[in-house]
Amino acid sequence: MNKVLFKLHGWMALFAFVPLLVMCVSGSILVFKHEIDAALMHDQVRVGVDGRARQSLDSLLGDVNRSFPDYEVVGWTLFQDPGRADQVFLMPHGSSDWFYTLLNPYSGEILAQPQNLTHYFTDWLLELHYTFLLDDTGLAITSVFSILLCLLGISGLILYRKFWKNFFTLRWNARLMVYFSDLHKMTGVLASPVLLIVGFTGVWWNITQLAYEVREHAAGKEHYKMEKRLYSDKLSLQALYQRAGQSVDGFEPTYITMPWEPGVNITFWGDVPSGNPLLSQYASSVTFDAQSGDLVAAADIRDAGLGTKIIDSYRRLHFGDFAGLASRVLWCVVGLSPLLLSVTGLYLWIRRRDKRRAARAKRRRLQAAAA
Known part of the structure; x- marks a missing residue:
């Protein structure tokens, strides 16, 4: 079971590699959208009271x-x-x-x-984050990759469900593959709760917006x-x-x-x-x-009712502004974690692929020698 899930986790990560980087990094930057606007166009977004x-x-x-x-x-x-x-x-x-x-x-x-x-720059970045600049088609695409983000988080937590035994262990003196493996596991486990929240709330919003567009503008009805x-x-x-x-x-x-x-x-x-x-x-x-x-x-x-309050909470949870600056910084940092997960995950996948190829080549040589 773990072998199948491990392969599935790896292939999902490879498939979603670039889109998730775009979504997560842009989202991380947008946590401080107004601060960036204030730095770039202060006289337009800030006023004296x-x-x-x-x-x-x-x-x-x-x-x-x-x-x-x-x-x-x-x-x-x-x-x-x-x-x-x-x-x-x-x-x-x-x-x-x-x-x-x-x-x-x-x-x-x-x-x-x-x-x-x-x-404006941050508005363009926001559209890139939500739709990849592809309007309603982009909403559907980002919905798919948001679902994959959730699946990656869930599958990673299942694969490393015994993480607490060596949770903060980084074998610094080990070879690079072992070190990257430890770093990948630790980063994934720490980041997964936030990434799951961000992924799920993003999926909800995108699908809700798509459903509205289909309902209101089906059969070619124009805006x-x-x-x-x-x-x-x-x-x-x-x-x-x-x-x-x-x-x-x-x-x-x-x-x-x-x-x-x-x-x-x-x-x-x-x-x-x-x-x-x-x-x-x-x-x-x-x-x-x-x-x-x-x-x-x-x-x-x-x-x-409780359901309405939960759905309303998605906004705060997605943007991470529910606890002021502290939660925003946390959301920003965790939003950048897919960069590290991508680098370590890609390195591990390449090394394991090379090891499998080397093992297959060795078996062929042994079989040829035995013949």
């Missing part, structure tokens, strides 16, 4: 609409870090593509012209191309923001969904004080009718 209050959403929305009359606002990120610029998602008239601009919420200043979702504003100009976004805060106790909006196609309402997603570090900052929501402004629904994650 200086004791100022945010302008009203109505005023800011007006600034965006006047600055980009050929676009419609379809989403709005309200970061909990007061020093971050707002991220406003836009859809141009006659298109179904998403763009975004960056906005100073204290002055209303537009900090960046609308750019597509892969324009809606923006023609006109899909919400009433009479609505006050600031008033809806305040009503959202009153609808769920302690609710802090962090993202606003605006209509991007007919039938979509205005939804405020946000955070609530729960004492559970795994619940995301988008766990609760309040939805209003996009034309009348009437309350449609309010969902408090604290009142949700």
Whole structure:
């Protein structure tokens, strides 16, 4: 059994070698996405607070609409870090593509012209991480390799299930193959829990997104191309923001969904004080009718069932931000472990292959001599 599993583990690793490196290394880097953005484009993603209050959403929305009359606002990120610029998602008239601009919420200043979702380095890296830059086809491909990542972690833990006997043993004076074998086992066992979490949550998101695309756009149905504003100009976004805060106790909006196609309402997603570090900052929501402004629904994650809370925790678990800087550093370091696992695993596979070839050649020579 172990021999079969060992071979399967090796062949899966060889097959997934390059894609998993791309996914894991890019994911590791993206743990610090905002910090990288701040280093590369500080004046666009960081704003000075200086004791100022945010302008009203109505005023800011007006600034965006006047600055980009050929676009419609379809989403709005309200970061909990007061020093971050707002991220406003836009859809141009006659298109179904998403763009975004960056906005100073204290002055209303537009900090960046609308750019597509892969324009900036870390956005391009994020798309590479999730789809290999292949859109929906890429989602399917990364789903397959995320499943392989989980299988590699599970099979490795089974193969080395007695790891605790010599867990931290590295035979430094042994030949390189033995040392690499020890290093591979130890790194794999230490990294497997995190890699399993990251792999499983990635699979869940990708498959969920694929299922949505199939359901909404099956049989060649195209994405809606923006023609006109899909919400009433009479609505006050600031008033809806305040009503959202009153609808769920302690609710802090962090993202606003605006209509991007007919039938979509205005939804405020946000955070609530729960004492559970795994619940995301988008766990609760309040939805209003996009034309009348009437309350449609309010969902408090604290009142949700266990299954809903577990699924919501996938966001924190995937990005590793549930325990602040400590968990982010851990996720970043573990995300780089496939580099070491690939190098040691590939070396061991080549050496074992060479040994098998040498053994077969020796048997042939002995058989020829005996004949």
